[in-house]
Amino acid sequence: MNFKKLVLVVAAVLLAVTCIYAQQKEVTVEEQYLSTIEDVIIKEMTKSDVRDNKLVALQYIEDALNANRISPEIQEALNSLVGEGIMNPNRENGRLINNYPDVRAKAADLMAKIPTEDSKEVLVKIVLGDTEPMVITSAIRSLGIIGINNNDDVVSTIAWTEKRFSTLNPTSSLAFEVLNAYEKLLPYTKDRNAMIQSISRIAANYQYVTPVRNRALELLKEISIK
Structure with a gap:
C-alpha cells in the first residue's frame, strides 16, 4: 500500500470514529435529558x-x-x-x-x-418497624435477594420478626419468604444458631400450611449437610 492510499484509509477511519462518537454523544445527552x-x-x-x-x-x-x-x-x-x-x-x-x-x-x-x-x-x-405482614414479607424477600448480612444482623432481624409473628399472627406467606431468605443468606451467615432455631419453630408450628413446614424441614436438612 503506497503512502497516498494509507492516508486515505486513515482519514476514512478517523471520519468513521468521529461519526460514531458524535452519535454516542447525542444518545448520551438524550438519555441524560430523559x-x-x-x-x-x-x-x-x-x-x-x-x-x-x-x-x-x-x-x-x-x-x-x-x-x-x-x-x-x-x-x-x-x-x-x-x-x-x-x-x-x-x-x-x-x-x-x-x-x-x-x-x-x-x-x-x-x-x-x-x-x-x-x-x-x-x-x-x-x-x-412495620406491622403489616405483606410489607414485612416483601422486605424480607428483598433482604434475601440483596444478600448483605454483616455480622449476621439481617438474619438476626429476620429471626426476631419471625418469632414475633409466630406468636401474634402466624402467616404462612411470611414464613415461606423467611425460609427463602434464610436459604439465600446461608453462605453469608457465620453464626447459624438464630437461623436454625427460627426454622425449627416454623417446622413445628402447625398453624402454618403443610408445604411451609415441609420446606422448613428440607432447609434444616440442607443446613446439616453443609
Whole structure:
C-alpha cells in the first residue's frame, strides 16, 4: 500500500470514529435529558399526598430499574415510599392519612433491584418497624435477594420478626419468604444458631400450611449437610 492510499484509509477511519462518537454523544445527552425528566416526575409523584400518584411514581421507578437506570433520586424516592405512613406519618385530626401498605410493599420489592448497604439498612428498619405482614414479607424477600448480612444482623432481624409473628399472627406467606431468605443468606451467615432455631419453630408450628413446614424441614436438612 503506497503512502497516498494509507492516508486515505486513515482519514476514512478517523471520519468513521468521529461519526460514531458524535452519535454516542447525542444518545448520551438524550438519555441524560430523559433521566432528568424521569427523576423530576418520580420526585414530585413521591411527594404527593395522593396514593395513586405514589403508585405512578413506583411504576416510573420500576421502568427505570428494569432499564438499569439507577440514580440517587430513585434511591431517595424508594427510601421514602417504603416507609410511607410508618417513617413519615401524616396525620389529620389525629388520624393517620398516609397508611398505604400496598405502596410500602411494592417499594420494598423494588429495593431488591438496588442491592446496596443503604437499601439493606432501610429494609431492616421496615422489618422491625412495620406491622403489616405483606410489607414485612416483601422486605424480607428483598433482604434475601440483596444478600448483605454483616455480622449476621439481617438474619438476626429476620429471626426476631419471625418469632414475633409466630406468636401474634402466624402467616404462612411470611414464613415461606423467611425460609427463602434464610436459604439465600446461608453462605453469608457465620453464626447459624438464630437461623436454625427460627426454622425449627416454623417446622413445628402447625398453624402454618403443610408445604411451609415441609420446606422448613428440607432447609434444616440442607443446613446439616453443609
